[in-house]
Amino acid sequence: MLDTLDATAVRTWCRLALTALGQAREEIDALNVYPVPDGDTGTNLYLTVEAATEAVESAVAAGPGAPDGLGAVTAAMARGALVGARGNSGVILAQWLRGLAEGLAAGGDAATLRKALPRAADAAYQAVADPVEGTLLTVAAAAARAAADEDGTLADTARTACLAARSALRHTPEQLAVLAEAGVVDAGGRGLVAVLGALADTVLGHTPMGPVALRQEFTLPAPDPHDACEGHARQPGHPAFEVIYLLEADDAALPALRSRLSALGDSLVVGGGDGLWNVHVHVDDAGAAVEAGVEAGRPYRIGITHFAEAAARAGRGADRPETAAAGRAVLSVVSGEGLAELCAQAGSAVLPADPDRPPVSAELADAVRRCGAREVVLLLNDPELRAAAGAAADQLREEGLRIAVLPTRSPVQGLAALAVHDSSRRFDEDVVAMTSAAGATRHAELAVAEGESWTMAGVCQAGDVLGLIDGDVAVIGTDPLGTAGTVLSRMLAAGGELVTLVLGADAPDALADELVALARRQRPEVDTVVYRGGQEEALLLIGVE
Incomplete structure (x- = not known):
């Protein structure tokens, strides 16, 4: 407290x-x-x-x-x-x-x-x-x-x-x-x-x-928000446009600006100070609202939304016709050069992620736009990105893009989804197949505790090796090899056909060999693949399909 x-x-x-x-x-x-x-x-x-x-x-x-x-x-x-x-x-x-x-x-x-x-x-x-x-x-x-x-x-x-x-x-x-x-x-x-x-x-x-x-x-x-939008578009006498912009202007120019914008429409909000203002208003004459800003100072980052068109786009939503010309892309958010290369080899565009600073919604939206496709499947590979991705997806849909956010919780789930991606299928069919593959992949990781903390497996201390299964701490150990072996054994106890091991930047060289041998002893029928992911936040990522 x-x-x-x-x-x-x-x-x-x-x-x-x-x-x-x-x-x-x-x-x-x-x-x-x-x-x-x-x-x-x-x-x-x-x-x-x-x-x-x-x-x-x-x-x-x-x-x-x-x-x-x-x-x-x-x-x-x-x-x-x-x-x-x-x-x-x-x-x-x-x-x-x-x-x-x-x-x-x-x-x-x-x-x-x-x-x-x-x-x-x-x-x-x-x-x-x-x-x-x-x-x-x-x-x-x-x-x-x-x-x-x-x-x-x-x-x-x-x-x-x-x-x-x-x-x-x-x-x-x-x-x-x-x-x-x-x-x-x-x-x-x-x-x-x-x-x-x-x-x-x-x-x-x-x-x-x-x-x-x-x-x-x-x-x-x-x-329903979409119904509400359509309803607004039909309301007689209601302003047709939302106008918003940043404005550099002297404080003395604000009274006249407010007066003119109030006469043009409603929902007027002007916030800021010290020469920088954020102006928002609903009007029928969007050009006049911008001109008022020009007379007061220097407007920039000007955004104009036509409510009826926005409602129409929202109403089309997932029913937008699919065409071969639209093109489709997959964007994967990953950290580590090895993981980025794996995703690229599988046909995905990559947004490198800094583990200390996850990408915000604007960065996610810009990365999707850079794909140059009208249909995009976004693989987050981190549950903490869901809110930012949701906000980015809403912006992109308003621009006419068709986007599906697959809330993959680990890069190994993202790799499983990429393995079944097929752009020749209909968009919805492709998304369902990728989602199913990701959902069928159990995931785990090895990390080092930064300090004392309560976990599902008990109290850990700084320097302890934590084995997380499906996002929860399941094992607390003192060395990577022993902890990783315990985690993999627990995962294999539930069966599986393929084990994927992605080694982090600080993973010991012997870790992969020990785990491959363990998998062969416990489940001879299971195939095991090993990659150098280079991620810094986890010593090891494990996927079992």
Whole structure:
């Protein structure tokens, strides 16, 4: 339990908030009926916090001279969120983070947090041209009021703010008729509860309060997001376009900009400060909205979405006709030169992964685009990438690409999927075959413990060799050979036809020979193949098919 927030705590909070939003992304998308029922609030919030998290990681990892104080790291978080904000809810959340960062610049104790949360709520309200209750703003205000009335520890303050936000979210349908009609709570408010839950978890050291505890409590029957999009496209009098851009402009230019954009449309949110702003508005005349930005300063990263076209693309979805001209590619995310070469030999494009910095959704989307194909199968080979890949896939589908994300949990499952890939089959048939091959491959790995920790197999100490089977620690040993032998024996006890061994960069030379001999003794009928993968995060990867 923390007594004060510091740079490390902010880094942990960002990571936990990203995880919470990743787990709840599809749920929040389904809740999205206001201000536009386009089913993307969860994705937009995830991308916004992903940008904030990436900015914090970059600030911390910048080396000598990198900002390590609370104020510097929270400022990096706020700027990252501002630059990467997506959609109405993302810009509001970015402004909330900016207000919080400004409040925490004075310190990270309980008293400062009690003042920072009201400042964050005020900043969010000020960013919205026409604030509406029953939204993220209402949830932020409730958390702020509760925190201001709290006189306990930092943990008390964080917990109180989160619980107040949850309570306010529960009542949002009573404040906004469109929510009551759809039978849902506010999507943006649900996202803020996840973020505040991650803050409470950071301070308390508990399981994140948002994604699991609230799923049954707040997920009510909601319209299908695709149907909602189509419904919006038919609504008379509703603006046809979403326009969003970053704007470099003097503070003095903002009043005129807000006035002009308010006259052009609705859902206007302008967040930022110090010469950099994120502008979001719904209009019928997208060109006029951009021109308003040109008159105020220098707009860039301009994004224009036509709601009707976006709905049509979403409606086509997986029913898009397949043509030979479309082309198909497979993209594998792996670390280690040997693994990358194996995937390339099997016909896959490769996105090299840094084990210390997993690729974010924008990097995954760019790698898919570089494949140059209209149909792409994405092999993640790491369960931690599922949320980022889901957000990237949503962006790519809006661009007309057909993409299937296979949530392979290990590179050995990815290799099994590649072995049955056949681009001459229909896309769906190919995806099913690859998914079946990956699912039929049990996987294990050997890793070295970095510190003392509780595991499914007991307590491990720094330097212990851990044998993980299907993601859970099953064996704790003192040497690689003995631990690997125990793991492989357990896996072979359930049968199999092929054993795949992928040696890591630090794997002992004798490891492969010992395991091949063990497999022959225990299961003479099983074939064994050995590869040098070169991965740094695991001494050994094992696959049994």
